[in-house]
Amino acid sequence: MKNKIRQISFKVRLFLSFLLVIIVIGIIAYTYGSFFISDNVYGRAQREVARNINSAWNEYNNEIENIKTIADFLSGVHCNEYRTNKVLLAKIKEKYKIDYIVFTPGKVNEKIAENSRPRAETRIVSAKELKELSNNLAERAFIKSKETEMAKKIPVSDLKDGLVMEATVSYFDTKEPEKGTLRIGKLLNKNSEIIDKINNIIFEDQKYKQKSIGTVTLFLKDIRVATNVLTLNGERAIGTHISETVYDKVITKGTKWRDRAFVVNEWYITAYDPIKDSKGNIVGILYIGRLEAPFLEIRDIMRRDLFLLLLLSTLLCVLISYWISIAIDRHFIQMTAAVKQIANNDLNVRVSKDTGITEFNILAEAFNAMAMALNEDRREILEANEKLNAANKNYLDMVGFVSHQLKGILGSIVMNIYSIKEGFLGEINEKQKKAIDSVARILDYFENMVKNYLDLSRIEKGELEIRPVTLDFSEDIIKTAIQHFEKQAQEKNIKIENNISSGIKISADKGLMLIVCDNLLSNAVKYGARNGSIILSSEDAGEEYFKFVFYNDSEPIPDDKKDMLFKKFSRLPGTEKIKGSGIGLFIARQIIEKHDGKITHEAVKTGNRFSLLIRKRSN
Known part of the structure; x- marks a missing residue:
C-alpha cells in the first residue's frame, strides 16, 4: 500500500511537471505571438502609409507642374495675346482652377531671368499681398483658429495669411515691346478639391464604421488649412492645430514623422512631411494618415484566434501528458533499479521487453543491448582515446618543431639575403641586385605568411591569450611597425606619415597589437598606390x-x-597578382575583438581607411 502511494505521488509530480512546462510554453508562445502579430500588423500599416505619402507627393507635385506649364504657356509666344485680355485670362483661371495670374512689367529678378523655365514653389503669402491680389482671396484665406486637444500650448490667433502654390517666370511682350515677371498661383487655404483628389486616388472610397479610412491634410505651419479630417460634428477640421509631438519634430526640427499620432479626435498611423519654400524655410506640412482602429481590430482578432488555438492545444497536451506520466510511472522504478545495477558494474542485468508501450519496449531492448556491449565499447573507446591522444600529441609536437625550425631558418636566410643586398659581403652588380631584390621580396612574403599561419594556429587552438599592459601606442607599437615596412614603402615611393602623437596610453597586449598594426601597414604598402601616402x-x-x-x-x-x-x-x-595569404585582416579582427575593441573599414574618394577602436588605459 505504501509503495502504491509512492507511485501515485511520483505520477502526480511528473504530471505537474508536464503541466508546468505546457503552461510556460503556452504563455511564451502567446506573448511572442501577440508581439509578432502586433509588430506585423503595425509594420504593414506603416508600410502602407509610407507608400501613401509618396503617392500624395506625386499628386501634389503634379499640381505644381500644371501651374508651371500654364506659366510657361502664358510667358511664351502667347504672351502678346493673353497679357491684356482679361476675358482669356479669366477662362484660363476658371478652366485650370487658378486663383491669380499677375503680369508685372519692369525689372526681372536675376534668378528668374537667368532661367527661361518657370520656377515653382509653395510659399506663404501675407494677408496684405492677398488683399492686393484680390479681396476674395483674402476672405478665402481667413481661417479661425480652434483649440485642439494635445496641440502645442503656444499663443494662437486667427490665420489671415495664405499657403499658395506659385510659379514665377519672366516674360517678353514683343508687341509692346515690354518685359516683366509673370506670377501664377493657387491658394491652398480651404482648397478641398486638391485634398479630396489625393484622398480618392490613395484611399478610394474605403470606410470603417461609416468613417473614411484615410485622411489628407495641408498645413500652413501648424494650422490645418485644407483637410478631410472631420470634427465630432462632421465638419472639416480646418483651423485645428497639429499635436505637440509632431510639431516639435516636423516644424521645429524639420524632420519627417512616421508614427502613430493623435489627429483632432482619433489615433492614426501617420506620415508628416515638411513643405519648404524655395529658400528652404518650412512653410507647411503635407500629411497622410490611416485610421488606426481597423488595424487594431485585425490585431485583436488575430490575438483572440491565437489564444483559442493555444488554449485548445494546451488542453490536448495536458491530456496527453497525463497519459504519458501514467505509462512512465509504471516502468520507471524497474528501469531505475536496472540502471543502479549497471552503475555498480553488474552488466548481467536485464529489463523486461514486454511493457505494452512500443517506445519502452525499444528502450528496454536498447538497454539490454547496451549492457551486453558495454564492456566491449568501453575497451574500444579507451583504445581509440589513447590512439587519438597520441596522434594529437604527435601533430602538436610536429607543428611546434616545424614552426620554430622554419622560423629560425627563414630568419637566417632573410638576414643573409639582406646582407648581400646591402653590400656587406661584397659589391654586387645591378643584375645581381635585381635578382636578390626579387628573392628578398619573396622571403619577406614567405616570412610574413609563416607568421600569419602561426598566429592563425594559435587562434584556431584557442591559445590566443591577452596579457594587457599599459602601452604608449605611438612609441611602443606604431614606430616599431613603421620600421618593419619602411623599406618596402620606399621601394614604391610611398610616404608614411605618422600623426599619432606620443603619450596616448592604451591597455593592450604589446605583441598582439604589433601583429595587428603590422598587418594593416603591410596591406597599406602592398595594395597602396605607387608614389602615394600612408x-x-x-x-x-x-x-x-x-x-x-x-x-x-x-x-x-x-x-x-x-x-x-x-x-x-x-x-x-583584382588583387590576385599581389601576393598575400588572405588571413591578415582575419587575424587582426580576432585580436582586436579579444581586446574588447573593433576594427572597421571605410572607403573614401582617394583611398581606404581602416579604424581601430582600442580601450584606454585603466585608471
Whole structure:
C-alpha cells in the first residue's frame, strides 16, 4: 500500500511537471505571438502609409507642374495675346482652377531671368499681398483658429495669411515691346478639391464604421488649412492645430514623422512631411494618415484566434501528458533499479521487453543491448582515446618543431639575403641586385605568411591569450611597425606619415597589437598606390576608447566587397597578382575583438581607411 502511494505521488509530480512546462510554453508562445502579430500588423500599416505619402507627393507635385506649364504657356509666344485680355485670362483661371495670374512689367529678378523655365514653389503669402491680389482671396484665406486637444500650448490667433502654390517666370511682350515677371498661383487655404483628389486616388472610397479610412491634410505651419479630417460634428477640421509631438519634430526640427499620432479626435498611423519654400524655410506640412482602429481590430482578432488555438492545444497536451506520466510511472522504478545495477558494474542485468508501450519496449531492448556491449565499447573507446591522444600529441609536437625550425631558418636566410643586398659581403652588380631584390621580396612574403599561419594556429587552438599592459601606442607599437615596412614603402615611393602623437596610453597586449598594426601597414604598402601616402592618425572616441585610423592612397574598396575583407582566406577580386595569404585582416579582427575593441573599414574618394577602436588605459 505504501509503495502504491509512492507511485501515485511520483505520477502526480511528473504530471505537474508536464503541466508546468505546457503552461510556460503556452504563455511564451502567446506573448511572442501577440508581439509578432502586433509588430506585423503595425509594420504593414506603416508600410502602407509610407507608400501613401509618396503617392500624395506625386499628386501634389503634379499640381505644381500644371501651374508651371500654364506659366510657361502664358510667358511664351502667347504672351502678346493673353497679357491684356482679361476675358482669356479669366477662362484660363476658371478652366485650370487658378486663383491669380499677375503680369508685372519692369525689372526681372536675376534668378528668374537667368532661367527661361518657370520656377515653382509653395510659399506663404501675407494677408496684405492677398488683399492686393484680390479681396476674395483674402476672405478665402481667413481661417479661425480652434483649440485642439494635445496641440502645442503656444499663443494662437486667427490665420489671415495664405499657403499658395506659385510659379514665377519672366516674360517678353514683343508687341509692346515690354518685359516683366509673370506670377501664377493657387491658394491652398480651404482648397478641398486638391485634398479630396489625393484622398480618392490613395484611399478610394474605403470606410470603417461609416468613417473614411484615410485622411489628407495641408498645413500652413501648424494650422490645418485644407483637410478631410472631420470634427465630432462632421465638419472639416480646418483651423485645428497639429499635436505637440509632431510639431516639435516636423516644424521645429524639420524632420519627417512616421508614427502613430493623435489627429483632432482619433489615433492614426501617420506620415508628416515638411513643405519648404524655395529658400528652404518650412512653410507647411503635407500629411497622410490611416485610421488606426481597423488595424487594431485585425490585431485583436488575430490575438483572440491565437489564444483559442493555444488554449485548445494546451488542453490536448495536458491530456496527453497525463497519459504519458501514467505509462512512465509504471516502468520507471524497474528501469531505475536496472540502471543502479549497471552503475555498480553488474552488466548481467536485464529489463523486461514486454511493457505494452512500443517506445519502452525499444528502450528496454536498447538497454539490454547496451549492457551486453558495454564492456566491449568501453575497451574500444579507451583504445581509440589513447590512439587519438597520441596522434594529437604527435601533430602538436610536429607543428611546434616545424614552426620554430622554419622560423629560425627563414630568419637566417632573410638576414643573409639582406646582407648581400646591402653590400656587406661584397659589391654586387645591378643584375645581381635585381635578382636578390626579387628573392628578398619573396622571403619577406614567405616570412610574413609563416607568421600569419602561426598566429592563425594559435587562434584556431584557442591559445590566443591577452596579457594587457599599459602601452604608449605611438612609441611602443606604431614606430616599431613603421620600421618593419619602411623599406618596402620606399621601394614604391610611398610616404608614411605618422600623426599619432606620443603619450596616448592604451591597455593592450604589446605583441598582439604589433601583429595587428603590422598587418594593416603591410596591406597599406602592398595594395597602396605607387608614389602615394600612408597617413596614421588618432582621435578620442569617448570615455573608454581611442580611435586610430590607418589611411592609404589606393583604389577604394566598394561597399559590396566589404564582407570579404575580414573573412579567412578571402582575397578581393583584382588583387590576385599581389601576393598575400588572405588571413591578415582575419587575424587582426580576432585580436582586436579579444581586446574588447573593433576594427572597421571605410572607403573614401582617394583611398581606404581602416579604424581601430582600442580601450584606454585603466585608471
